[in-house]
Amino acid sequence: MTSSASPPVFTNVHRRHLRSFLDGNYKTTADLLKTQSLLFDLENDCLCLESDVTLLSDKLRCSIREWESRLGDVNEALVRERFDLLGWNEIRLKSMKSKGDAKAKLEVLAQEINRIETIRIYAETTLRLESLVGDLEDSASQTGPNDFRSKNEKFQSAIKSMEDIESIVVSLVMKNNNNTQRRTQTWARLIESVDSRVQSTLSMLKPQALRVHRSILSSINWPPPLASNTESSSAITVPELPNPLVLMRGDTKVQFSQSFLVLCALQHLQNRRESRKHQLNNSTGSLACDLDWNLWAIDELMSPLATRMEKHFCKWSEHPKFVFALVYKTSRDFLDGIETVLQPLIDRAKLVGCSVKETWIVSMVRMLSTYLTTRVFPELVIHCTTTMVDDDHEVISKWLNLIDLIISFDKRMMGLANTGILPKGMALPSDFTEESPLPMLLYSIFQNRKPWLQVWAEMELRDVEGKLKNKAESDTSWVIVTLSDDSLSSTTKSDVESELTMFMLSSREDFKAPPIVDSVIKISWTMIDRCRTLPSIELRLEFIKSSACVLLDWFYQVLIQRSERKTPEMNPNSDATTTVIMEDDMLVRLVTCINSAGYCESVMEEWSEDLSIIDLSQTHGLFKKEIKNMLKLETDCLEDIMSSLLLEFELFSRDYIRDSQRWEVTVTANDEQLEPDNISRLFMECLDMVTVRLRRLKSGLNSKDFADLWRSIALGLDHFIFNSIMLNKMKFSKLGIQQFTVDMKALFCVFRPFCVRPEAFFPYLSDYFRLLLSVSREESVFFTERLNMNDERIRDELLIIGVSHLSVKQVKKILHRRILDA
Known part of the structure; x- marks a missing residue:
């Protein structure tokens, strides 16, 4: 194809593309024969491209004509905008004045648009729900062949319609949760209307489905x-x-x-609807449990x-x-x-x-x-x-x-x-106590029937009432295994060491409690164990308080009666000693009550730590009252025993304390060889009484309470003897001091089976001896002068010689009453 156009001007890029084109088509000399066909293809491609260019030129001219026609409109619009811009200041001033009115109008307009949109959505939703509910009602009311296949198809169609309806209702509920109250009421009325019609249809479908299912079960x-x-x-x-x-x-x-x-x-579907209504009303209850089971x-x-x-x-x-x-x-x-x-x-x-x-x-x-x-x-x-x-x-x-x-x-x-x-x-x-859901237990019958629970607790108590009463009245039920008195005649280091291990008490034998306590504890635990699977904490708490706690309180009253000491009537002709000395039978009763209360307290503490009832004990204070009562009874009985023993000691030691001449005897230079070797005869009776009492208490009381008791008795004797010396204004000579020292060391020996250094539990008497024995005549005069001068450093000097419990005033009185031998 010839062309009158000037030959094209090739750039480097064009040359590279032409070279690659020729290299791709003329790889060998044989490819020169394909020149004519290649030329024909190129001419066809050029014709196609020229036709495309002509077509694009026509489209461009058409587009230019269209935009030229629109250009006039654009010019007019620009002119109008120019005039608007020229008058902008005036318009702006006017708009500022009417800004509040414009904003209000815009808000009203927006609300109106929103209302129209809501009405449109409401209408569309209503029409859709009406269509679905109509289909559901048609499916439920249609009559057809009585065969199973037709009925099943009707049920399936109704179920499909109900699922679609419920999905739409759920979406409406979720969308309208944050809407205004008026709008929510509008949608609520629509949902309520739909629910009413669906419920009516479901009331028709359920009996039909049940009849079909019953006929199959019968077949x-x-x-x-x-x-x-x-x-x-x-x-x-x-x-x-x-x-x-x-x-x-x-x-x-x-x-x-x-x-x-x-x-x-x-x-x-019914459960979904009920659950949705339940959540919509913000209700609480056991609906979920009922739907699940x-x-x-x-x-x-x-x-x-x-x-x-x-x-x-x-x-x-x-x-x-x-x-x-x-x-x-x-x-x-x-x-x-x-x-x-x-x-x-x-x-x-x-x-x-x-x-x-x-x-x-x-x-x-x-x-x-x-x-x-x-x-x-x-x-x-x-x-x-x-x-x-x-x-x-x-x-x-x-x-x-x-x-x-x-x-x-x-x-x-x-x-x-x-x-x-x-x-x-x-x-x-037998120990299968796994927790289970409420409906799976027959014990759930007591859930809303608390009077029945009270009757059950009463039956438990009546069943054991006669048995325990008979045991409580029998003396054999209160017998405890005790050691013989000879078992404490001597003490060794192993005895003291073994006592340290006896403070870890756990069993009834460790507490030396009588057999009746074991019966009460086992029956109480049986009552607690029988209510473990009651469906709620409130029921378990009420049953335990009405059964086990009542039984423990009854046993506490029994212990109170046994621990009451009958005081005989005062007879002017009788000896006062008979009104103070505790009889052996009463002592045994008190010891039994102490051991029983201690064991009950320990067991109830263990129950409070049990995982199955720990919620009851921590949240509701279960056994708190019972434990407090047992502790009080235990303390009262110990105090009764201690006060009785101290009063008895006071009676026996009355003449011993008041014999002031014994302590004021002086010796001469010719009688210095006279030193007391024996315990005072009047004090021997006191020591024998204390020894016998302690042996009986040791053999009967549990180790923990006995340790507290003998320490308290030792401190009581220390206060009594020291205060008696101070109140009676007794004076001691050197011989009197030696005799009093021998007597007090004998008293210390009474407590030696229970500890290595019993004098540590007699602090006032120990200081008294140190002050009298370690201070010479010259030092006594020196201390007296310092005390009269109210020297503040005297307290430090008293500590040096080991006097730590006596006051300065008491030291002054003691040194003043000391008889210094010539």
Whole structure:
């Protein structure tokens, strides 16, 4: 193709592209033969490109003409804008004046636009819901063939409509949570209207679905026979009950599965609606628990089965153990087949977290609970509260036997729920106390029946009342094992060391408590253990306070009566000693009360730390009152023993203390060899009395209380003897000091079996000896002068010689009354 155009000017880029083009097409000499065809292709490409350029030029001209036509409009608009800009200042001033009005108008306009949009959305939503609800009502009311397939299709169509309606309603609730009250009320009326129509339709669909499901259950011979017609108790000995659910085959199994799924779907939708209403009303309660544990399909299995089982229950009104055995056996025999057949259907229905095994067990428990609460317990409660007398043990036995059966039944049913079916012949361990949900326990019958709980606690107390009263009146129940008096005749280092290990008391033998205490503790713990599975903390707390705490308080009153000391009437002709000295029988009573109270206190402290009742003890102060009472009784008895012993010592030592001539005897230079070797005769009786008392207390009291008691007695004797010396203004010569030292060392030896240094528990007497024995005549004169001068440094000098408990005033009196020998 020839052209008149000037040859093109090639740049370096063009040259590179041309070179690559030629290299690509002329690789060998044979490619020169293809020149003509290559030229033809290039000419065709050029023609195509020229036609494209012509077409684009035409389009460009058309576009230019269009924009030229619009240019006039643009110019006019720019002119108008120019005039607007020129008058902007005036317009701005006017707009500033009317700014408030414009803002208000804009807000009104925005609200109006929002209202119109809301009305549009409301209208669209209403029309959509009306269409869906209409379809649902048409599906529920339509009549057609009476075959299963047509009915199932109708149910499926209705379920689909209900799911769509519920999804729209839920979205409306979520969108309108933050809207104004007026708008929320508008949507609430719409939702309420829809819910009312859906509920009305569901009320029609549910009975229809239940009739279909019941007809299928009837066709598979559900429920199966529970027992043969031989003996009334044969139901318990039947090897295994047949399960028609496992025997289903073919179309029957398919129809049962579809009917089961329809019921699950309808219930799931109903639960969604109820849960949504529950949350919308900000309510609280146990709705979630009820929705989780109740399945309409399982209820349909239970209803005819319960009717058949109640016929057997009526025969065993006097033998409730057969009732519990039959319910457990039925639950166990059907559980395997129900879980195998129904659990896959539950999963297909997308009921998340629903276990058909637990639901079946809960339904069986509810069935038995209904029977007990309507037929058994009301009669027992009426008989217990109206016609019962003190010697009527039959009602108590029936009630407690029923409680034992309930406890055993709950453990076995929990075993089925948690560990599966137990092998035949295997029982649950006796300490099986795993926590369980509320509906799975028969103990839930006491949830809203607190009067029944009080009757139960009363029956527990009446059952043990006679037994414990007889034991409390028997002397053998209060006997404790004691050591002989000779066991304390000597002391060794091993005795002192072994005593350190005796402060860790745990058992009744360690506390030396009588056998009756063990009975009270075991019975109280049995009462606590029997209420462990009550469904709430409040019920457990109320039962424990009405049973175990009452029993412990009764035992506390028994201890109070035993510890009361009968003071004989004062007789002018009788010796005053008889009114002070504690009889051995009374001493034994007090020792027994101390040991019993200490053991009860220790056990209750352990109960308070038990994990199963720690919430009760920490939150509600369980056993706080009882522990406080036992501590007070223990302290009072110890104080009574100590005060009695000190008063008895005062009587025995009265003449010894008042014999002032004994302490004022002086010696001459010719009599210096006279030194006291023996204990004063009058003081021997005091030492014998204290020794005998301490031995008896040591053999009877537990080690912890005895250690506190003998220390208190030692401190009491120390105060009494020292104060007697100071009050009587006794004067001591050197010989008197030596004799008094011998007597007090003998007193210290009485306490030596209980510690290595008994003088440490006589601080005032020890300081008294140090002051009299370590201070010479010259030092005594020196100290007296310093004391008269009120020298403040005298306290430090007294500490140097070991006097730390006596005051400066007491030291001055003691040195003043010292008789210095010539």
